[in-house]
Amino acid sequence: MTRELAVSVQGVVKVFDSVRALDGLDLAVRAGTVCAVLGPNGAGKTTAVRILATLVTPEAGRAAVLGQDVVVDAARVRRLVGLAGQNAAVDNDLTGRENLVILGRMLHLGRRGARSRADELLARFELADAADRLVKTWSGGMRRRLDLIASFVVPRPVLLLDEPTTGLDPRSRNEIWSTIRDLVAAGTTVVLTTQYLEEADQLADDVVIIDHGRCVATGSPADLKSTFGVRIDVEVDNPGELAAAAAVLGALTASQPELDPDHHRVSAPTRDRSVTLPVIVRRLDAAGVQIKDATVRRPTLDEVFLNLTDNPSTESAA
Amino acid sequence: MSTLDTRPRPLTDAAVAATRVFAKLRHDPAGIALTLGAPAVLVLVFGYVFGSAIAVPGSGDYREYLVPGLFVMIAVNPIPAMVSMARDAGRGSVDRFRSMPITRSAIPFGQAAATAGYGVLCLIFMAVCGLAVGWQVDNGIAPALAALALLIAIQFAFTWLGMYLGLVLGNEETASQLAILVFPLAMMSNIFVPTAGMPAWLRTIADWNPVSAFAAAVRTLFGNPSAPTNQAWPLEHPVHSSLIWVALLLMVFAPLCVLRYARPN
Numbered sequence: 382m383t384r385e386l387a388v389s390v391q392g393v394v395k396v397f398d399s400v401r402a403l404d405g406l407d408l409a410v411r412a413g414t415v416c417a418v419l420g421p422n423g424a425g426k427t428t429a430v431r432i433l434a435t436l437v438t439p440e441a442g443r444a445a446v447l448g449q450d451v452v453v454d455a456a457r458v459r460r461l462v463g464l465a466g467q468n469a470a471v472d473n474d475l476t477g478r479e480n481l482v483i484l485g486r487m488l489h490l491g492r493r494g495a496r497s498r499a500d501e502l503l504a505r506f507e508l509a510d511a512a513d514r515l516v517k518t519w520s521g522g523m524r525r526r527l528d529l530i531a532s533f534v535v536p537r538p539v540l541l542l543d544e545p546t547t548g549l550d551p552r553s554r555n556e557i558w559s560t561i562r563d564l565v566a567a568g569t570t571v572v573l574t575t576q577y578l579e580e581a582d583q584l585a586d587d588v589v590i591i592d593h594g595r596c597v598a599t600g601s602p603a604d605l606k607s608t609f610g611v612r613i614d615v616e617v618d619n620p621g622e623l624a625a626a627a628a629v630l631g632a633l634t635a636s637q638p639e640l641d642p643d644h645h646r647v648s649a650p651t652r653d654r655s656v657t658l659p660v661i662v663r664r665l666d667a668a669g670v671q672i673k674d675a676t677v678r679r680p681t682l683d684e685v686f687l688n689l690t691d692n693p694s695t696e697s698a699a
Numbered sequence: 700m701s702t703l704d705t706r707p708r709p710l711t712d713a714a715v716a717a718t719r720v721f722a723k724l725r726h727d728p729a730g731i732a733l734t735l736g737a738p739a740v741l742v743l744v745f746g747y748v749f750g751s752a753i754a755v756p757g758s759g760d761y762r763e764y765l766v767p768g769l770f771v772m773i774a775v776n777p778i779p780a781m782v783s784m785a786r787d788a789g790r791g792s793v794d795r796f797r798s799m800p801i802t803r804s805a806i807p808f809g810q811a812a813a814t815a816g817y818g819v820l821c822l823i824f825m826a827v828c829g830l831a832v833g834w835q836v837d838n839g840i841a842p843a844l845a846a847l848a849l850l851i852a853i854q855f856a857f858t859w860l861g862m863y864l865g866l867v868l869g870n871e872e873t874a875s876q877l878a879i880l881v882f883p884l885a886m887m888s889n890i891f892v893p894t895a896g897m898p899a900w901l902r903t904i905a906d907w908n909p910v911s912a913f914a915a916a917v918r919t920l921f922g923n924p925s926a927p928t929n930q931a932w933p934l935e936h937p938v939h940s941s942l943i944w945v946a947l948l949l950m951v952f953a954p955l956c957v958l959r960y961a962r963p964n
Contacts, residue, residue: 431964434798438963455963456800460703464798470791474723483722486715487801489704515726531795535703 385447387412387539387570388433393442395428395594402428404594405442408572410587412447412538415561415571417585419578425594426574427467430543433572434464446539463532466543466574471527473517477508480516480527481534488535495534502530506560522553529560533569540564542573546580558583578679582606590689597689610652612680613661617645618671626670633664645673650680709802716796716809717816720783724817734779734817738825741769745891746832753892759924766825766834767846767917768890773821774853775885775910777861778878780814784865785874793866793960803961811858811953818854822847838922846920849941853913856948863956889934890914893926906931909944916941 390408394401403425410416420426431437432444435455443450449457471480478499485495503509506526511519516527525545532540542561546554561584565571575581581588582602590598590605598605613634617626623640630638630649633656638649658677665672724731742762750761787793796806836843868874887901888894888910894902905911906929915937918925928934 431794434794436794436797436963459798460705460800462798464795467791470795472719472723472792473790474726475719476726479722483715483719484795484799486718487712487796487799489706489708489711537703 385412386410387414388416388444388446388572390429390433390444391442393429393432393439393444395425395432395437395439397428401594403432403439406591406594407596408589410570410572412570413565413568414586415565415573415584417581417588418572418574418591419576419581419588420574420591421576424591426591427543428594429591430464430466430541430572430574433458433539433541434462435459461537462539462541463537464541464543465529465532466541466545467547471516471524471531473515473524475516476513477516477519477523477527478503478512480531484531484534490535498534502534506530520553522549522556525549525553526556526560529557533564536564536567536569538568539570539572542571544574544576547576554580592689606679607652609680610650611656611677612648612650613656614646614648614674614676614678615661615665615672616674617647618673620645622670623647625668626665626672629664629668629670630661633661703800705800707802709805709808712801712805713809713812716806717813720810720813720817723783734821735824738769738773738821738828741772742766742828742832745769749891755924760833762829762832763834763923764918764926765891766829766832767921767923768888768914769829770822770825770846770850770917771853771910771913772885772890773825774818774850775857775913776881777857777864778874778881779817780811780858780861781865781868781877782871782874783814784810784862785868786865786871788866788868789870797961797963804957807859807862807956807960811855811862814858814862815851815855818858819851822850822854834923836921838920842920842922846917849913849916849920849938849945852945853941856945856952859952859956860948863952863959866956866959884908885910888914889926895927895929902929903931906934909933909941912937912940912944 386409388408388410390406393403393406395403406425406429408416408429418426418429428437432439432451433446435451435458438452445451446458446461449461451458475483481499481502482495485498486492490498503512508523508527511523516524519527529542529545545561546557549557561571561573573584585602588600588602588605589596598608600608613630615626615630617623620642623642623645627638627640627647630647634649634651634653636649636651638647640647658675661675662672665675745765746762750765753761755761755764797803865874868877887905888908889905890910894905894911897905912933915925915934919937933940
């Protein structure tokens with residue numbers, strides 16, 4: 382632990398109307414890294430971000446940004462963090478340029494300083510053509526990019542991004558990702574929440590999976606992947622051969638495969654890296670099973686959660 | 700360029716918040732037309748349609764009685780402030796500003812000043828419409844300016860009330876639905892008709908409705924015909940009771956709104 386922690390959260394509890402949104406959350410984000418907070422809806426991701434942005438006060442526990450407590454030193458924390466995403470939106474009833482100029486002036490860049498900073502950002506992120514149109518006429522992807530840009534009109538050392546790409550098409554998502562990578566390259570520490578395993582995989586140095594307001598797993602993306610392994614899906618031609626296919630998968634993975642008779646499908650998890658697609662196909666062939674489709678894929682977030690609740694001993698992959 | 704100026708500058712923050720309100724207005728010519736069109740429509744509908752059948756106290760002209768009431772009706776409308784604050788809260792603008800290193804309380808002050816400033820424009824337009832249909836100032840220039848000042852103060856107080864309600868409601872749809880409630884508040888008063896003819900229980904409500912006191916005060920200051928007071932204290936002392944109401948509203952809702960805006964959940 383020689384590197385400075387940009388964000389530290391210890392045992393934070395937050396209750397809204399008797400619902401424990403956060404129930405003893407711990408987080409530790411090293412300066413200059415990207416931490417992805419992964420979880421389903423209602424897991425407490427947004428509450429965690431709002432606490433770090435000083436929008437919500439925790440009931441118990443401690444949260445700090447670069448050593449400044451979010452409750453005691455809230456004013457100081459607000460100088461250190463930028464916020465974008467679900468909670469902090471740009472004004473739809475203003476143009477893109479007006480949005481950035483107003484934020485720049487509120488951050489005391491002065492009238493001229495704010496205007497030139499807005500021009501610079503709009504040009505750098507390829508929004509200059511749309512800059513003088515009302516934001517409500519922009520596409521969802523452009524709006525989200527402006528949202529993100531608005532959080533670093535004056536760059537801050539720590540950036541909080543609440544589901545920055547939820548609901549975006551792949552192209553817009555890639556643009557957001559590359560902007561985030563640029564910021565990290567410039568030294569910004571990023572805490573981002575997401576529902577997508579792939580997003581965490583693409584961007585994060587560390588992943589924290591939370592559910593019901595507490596951490597259920599932490600580690601690098603590679604660590605988590607090896608923990609959760611892969612999933613094999615096989616679709617058979619003839620429903621009568623489903624049992625035979627299940628027997629083959631069961632033997633290969635040493636697990637109890639799940640059957641989906643309606644779709645002629647059988648599915649099984651494995652952490653064994655020697656179980657590759659060619660091996661699976663050969664074994665099925667040898668057993669005389671006619672297959673329509675076979676895939677090896679990373680588990681979905683749902684499956685990861687099921688996996689985590691099935692194996693309470695999987696506390697940490699690191 | 701990229702360093703953060705950390706000195707608190709509440710006046711700058713408030714000025715920028717006001718700029719934001721005006722920038723939004725500039726992009727909404729239809730909204731401006733609607734706001735400015737309202738006085739003209741009110742004068743037409745109440746001055747000529749209903750006015751043709753309403754008896755006026757004394758021998759005055761109904762439109763001379765009505766126009767001061769309409770001034771008040773415009774000034775006590777908290778809806779624009781409420782809806783725009785509810786929109787800010789619902790869409791995340793409030794959270795964006797709260798998460799920034801600014802003087803949090805400066806934002807509602809700037810917004811209130813800008814909203815009330817825009818309201819003055821509406822009052823002036825109302826005056827033009829009134830003058831066009833025969834309303835006039837019968838009491839000299841100083842009391843008329845006092846009436847205008849009172850109307851601006853009323854508008855400022857109701858802007859704070861609206862902003863607070865907008866923050867509490869937190870979403871634009873609910874706020875817009877509440878708009879309908881302003882109508883009975885204005886109707887159960889002496890704005891449109893003298894209260895003397897109402898059933899006793901309703902007359903008591905109407906006489907003590909602050910809206911009636913405001914209208915009576917404005918009528919007195921402009922020197923326009925006023926309604927019987929029915930011995931109700933606020934109507935016997937309309938200017939004083941109006942000032943008390945304005946002070947009360949400001950003392951309650953401005954701090955509530957600022958606290959609500961600034962405090963974390």
